[in-house]
Amino acid sequence: MVSFSFTALAALAAFAASVVSATVPSSARFDLSKPSYDLYRNKPLHDDTVQQGFAFDNVNRRLFVSQRKNGAGETSGDLCITQLDFSGNEVGHMYLEGFGHGVSFGAQADGSATYLWTEVDANDNGYGKQLARFKFTSGKTLTKSSSELRKFKPVAAATEHTCAVDPVHNRLVVRYHLEGSGKHIAVYDLAAATKGDFSSPLADFKQPLPKTKGKNFQGYTAYGRYLYLLWGDSYDVSAELNSEVASVDMNTGEVVQGPLITKAGSTLSFREPEGLAIYKTAAGQVRLFLGFASGKAGDRRSNLFYKNVTVS
Template sequence: MVRLSIAAFVALAASLVSAVVPNSPRFDLSKPSYDLFRHKTLHDDTVQQGFAFDNVNRRLFVAQRRNGATAASGDLCITQLDFSGKYLGHMHLTGFGHGVSFGAQADGSATYLWTEVDANKNGYGQQLARFKFVNGKTLSKSSSSLKKYKPVAAGTEHTCAVDTVNNRLVVRYQKSGGKHIAVYSLAAATKGDFSAPLANFTQPLPATKGKSFQGYTAYGRYLYLLWGDSYDASNGVLNSQVASVDMNTGRVTQGPVITRAGSTLSFREPEGMALYRTADGQVRLFMGFASGKAGDRRSNLFYKNAMV
């Protein structure tokens, strides 16, 4: 009979327990949305994509394709705004990806961004990068100031979001012809350790009746997903939808629910989701929308704060 030491037994027992995302409240997607700002100008004049908050240093960043870049180039502009939508600065990224989602992480008074990098022929990043936001700087995908990660070895595309309240990195990756979600401790991911995901599952609702996938984020136990098309693409029909998913089961908990946030905007294309907790402790689920005419696209952010 094989006898295990106490330490070995504890290690074996731990390995047999499935990691889980701790329980948390959930946003009620049927409740109204509120404005943070409307019609704000970014550094470049293209449609916004994802956006992210540094919850410690109270900063906001918005991604968009760089002016003049092709969809396959992966060339992005990251604009920093204040919470009234005033322009504060920008960075340019060359060969990174599409920008559908990214994350921000405080490191003292500095903000480090987590983005996709190494755009493939379709313009989507094959792995992740972490780098310091420096106003006015241009980074290429081969810059020595980047730290690169490939959380899922078999994944062919990676994007991410940050649960800014619980300090977790949420990774959406392509594998075996479908999209999957994995959740990691942000501290462990920063060290390059992706060995112990809290959750790892196939994304439900890969498409909602042909609507474009437009963003995701997470708060605690729940993942939030956004789909929809601009009024130009939908012939004026409001078709933006949101849904929540229990990351411990991979099953939909609410939705898809039509969101009317910013329904009167011109163009109105849903673009990005992010999480933020205010200084007084209110947790907000944000959705972004692009508005305006070609050559003068604008940024619009709305949030939900009702919980169940």
């Protein structure tokens, strides 16, 4: 009989957790070396803090941006979600109390309504333990125990969950944390996830490049077969421009381009990279959006840029 030590079993478990199980259909990939273009610059959000992430409702043509609620502690999980038009003008907002950090979230159309997918139940570090889905209702405040929430824990062993939505291919992309193993990515059919079915991920792999050259992780999203990652710091932290993007093949878990320095919004004041998202225009152009915060403390501003060149 072959016996295994606890250490050996733990190593096998870690190896198994890192093995890619993937059936994501092929798609085009954004060329991260191409220039970025402005959507808008220096637009105020409902509150005055740094934006954290953003998401598009691709059906109802809506844009939402997350930020920490004014006056909230850094680990409170209290967020403000601002709805903007595509010129960067505020059209609505919600408050979410005890939800999470806001680094990434998703938007899903349901008829004329938009439902948001966010982290919820902030832990001691201010990141959500699981996911929530709820209708965006301007002017409303939700707490982590509000009856309007549907909560999900896609990966039972995970201690943190965040998410993004690929609105073109209708997939939910979940970034989750396993103690002792770090950050992982799982991809689910959005319709199945909405029903609470997380039994058949299209991909599930350990995130490569968990940290690059000491820079802060700032966002992620996915389009088709490819995952996109963002790192970097504000000019207050790094005097030189250091924001980077990379793409990952979700069928292999391997980096296919980058990390590459992005110069989007290089002339902004403060300029902290904050979020990635996908949007498809009414004319059919698919865009990879990059977010940045600008401005002074107490008057931070939102900035969105996009790349639109893809390769097969």
